[in-house]
Amino acid sequence: MKPASFEYVTAESWDAAAASLAEHGDDALILAGGQSLVPVMNFRLAQPAVLVDVNVIPDSAYLQIDGDSLRIGALTRHVRFEAPGIDGPLGRLLPRIAHHIAHLPIRMRGTFGGSLAHADPASEWCTLARTLDAVMIALSVTGERRIAAADFFHSALATDLADDEVLREVELPALGPDWRCGFAEFNRRAGDFAIVQSVAAIELHEGQIVSARIGVGGATETPQRSGAAEKALLGGAPTSELFAEEPGAAADAIEDFLTDQQANADLRRDLVRVMVLRALEDAVSAG
Numbered sequence: 001m002k003p004a005s006f007e008y009v010t011a012e013s014w015d016a017a018a019a020s021l022a023e024h025g026d027d028a029l030i031l032a033g034g035q036s037l038v039p040v041m042n043f044r045l046a047q048p049a050v051l052v053d054v055n056v057i058p059d060s061a062y063l064q065i066d067g068d069s070l071r072i073g074a075l076t077r078h079v080r081f082e083a084p085g086i087d088g089p090l091g092r093l094l095p096r097i098a099h100h101i102a103h104l105p106i107r108m109r110g111t112f113g114g115s116l117a118h119a120d121p122a123s124e125w126c127t128l129a130r131t132l133d134a135v136m137i138a139l140s141v142t143g144e145r146r147i148a149a150a151d152f153f154h155s156a157l158a159t160d161l162a163d164d165e166v167l168r169e170v171e172l173p174a175l176g177p178d179w180r181c182g183f184a185e186f187n188r189r190a191g192d193f194a195i196v197q198s199v200a201a202i203e204l205h206e207g208q209i210v211s212a213r214i215g216v217g218g219a220t221e222t223p224q225r226s227g228a229a230e231k232a233l234l235g236g237a238p239t240s241e242l243f244a245e246e247p248g249a250a251a252d253a254i255e256d257f258l259t260d261q262q263a264n265a266d267l268r269r270d271l272v273r274v275m276v277l278r279a280l281e282d283a284v285s286a287g
Contacts, residue, residue, distance in 0.1 A: 003041040007050045014139050016062045017054050017166045022141045024050045026163040031055070032075060032114035035106050054166070061111075070172045074113025078173065079104070081112075089201075089260045090174060092286060093181035097124050097199075100183070103191045116152070121258065122193040123184070130223035131199040131215025134172050137240045138165040153222040179203050180238070182274045182282030188262070194218045195263045196271035198250075200279035202238060209233045214250055214276060219257055219268045226250040229276065243280040247273035 009028075011017035021028050027049035031037060040046045054060070060075040063084050081098035084091050101107055101124055102157045115125040116136065128134070129149045136147040140163055145165065160166060175181065185197035203211035212230040217223040217255050229250040236242040241253060251272040257265035 001042055001044060003038075004044055004047040006048050009050055009052045009053050010056060013057055014054075014060070014168050015141075017052050017057070018139050018141050018164065019051065020052045021166060022251065028052055028163075030114075030117070030166055033077065033110035034114075035102070035110040036114070036118045036120065045054050046075070052166075054179075060168075065174050066154060068174055070174045071111055071258065072170045072172065074167050074169060076112045077110070078102075078107035078110045078115075082107075082185075086174075088175060088177060089179040089181045090172065090266070093128075093183060093199075093201075095287065096282075097128060097183050099183050100124055113170065116170065117159060117161060117167045119153055119157050119222070120193075121156050121221055122195075122197075123218070123223075124183075124194065124197060127197055127215050127217030128199050128225040129170065129172070130217075130225060131213050132172050132175075132201065133213075134170050135142045136167055137169040137171070138162075138200065139168045144168075156221040175201065176203075176258075178205060180283040180286075182273075182279040182284070182286060184277045184278035184282055186271050186275060193262070196268055198272070198275040198277050198279040200276065200283045202233065202280070202283055204238065207237055209236055209238060213278075214246075216272055217249060219254055219272050221258065224254060226253055226276070228253045238280075238284050240281070243277055246280070248275040250276045 029048040031051050031053045045276050060073045062073040064071045078101050081094040084094045115123050134149045138145045178201050182200045185194045187194050199215040201213040202209045212233040214226040214229045229246045251269050257268045259265050
């Protein structure tokens with residue numbers, strides 16, 4: 001099939017993109033990498049009257065350390081994260097996550113901001129954003145709005161972005177040298193959508209865990225932080241024995257597991273336990 005007819009608008013600035021959204025409301029959609037939107041339009045599951053292309057907006061694809069934050073431009077392509085040029089544990093984590101995103105042609109076109117705005121339950125970047133408490137910076141004609149990751153994801157394919165807002169930038173914490181970060185994902189074939197994935201980040205001081213962030217994606221409609229698993233890690237040494245006890249807490253705290261053609265709720269519950277354990281082990285081994 002082919003998309004329904006639409007008006008094509010090229011936005012040469014974020015202000016212009018916001019103005020187009022303000023003019024057309026929910027009849028307009030943003031086109032960034034198009035790796036999710038275009039297939040949906042081809043099946044006519046989305047039929048925007050106006051498509052606002054933001055790809056020519058200058059200076060919108062970047063990774064910049066700014067104090068305690070890593071600023072990421074919304075148009076930064078997935079492939080850019082394979083060599084982010086950032087020191088520290090976050091710089092080592094990003095390539096490991098990017099490698100799991102689909103296939104190279106998709107990573108060449110798909111964007112960081114587009115993945116977050118699309119909010120697919122299987123999105124690696126959504127899980128990262130929720131785990132590390134990212135801040136999304138949305139723009140409308142009335143100004144900017146900062147949205148915490150905890151408030152951003154509403155349900156599958158639904159976010160806190162208003163019809164007249166466009167995601168312009170994302171901020172992640174620039175984790176210091178005492179942090180260790182890991183990632184694990186299960187899918188049936190390389191490049192397939194993740195069934196369950198986990199991001200783990202632990203901060204060490206004198207050999208003990210003093211802070212922890214455990215996130216799970218793919219298990220439910222939105223990425224989840226596991227406060228129970230995080231709390232259970234505090235004060236312990238990062239050992240296999242400690243890690244083996246905590247994935248159960250992460251799985252037990254999750255409600256409303258997804259059931260679809262990929263996996264039922266019971267399989268996802270088991271996979272959460274395994275992926276959280278593997279992410280923690282990856283954090284210690286890879287740093």
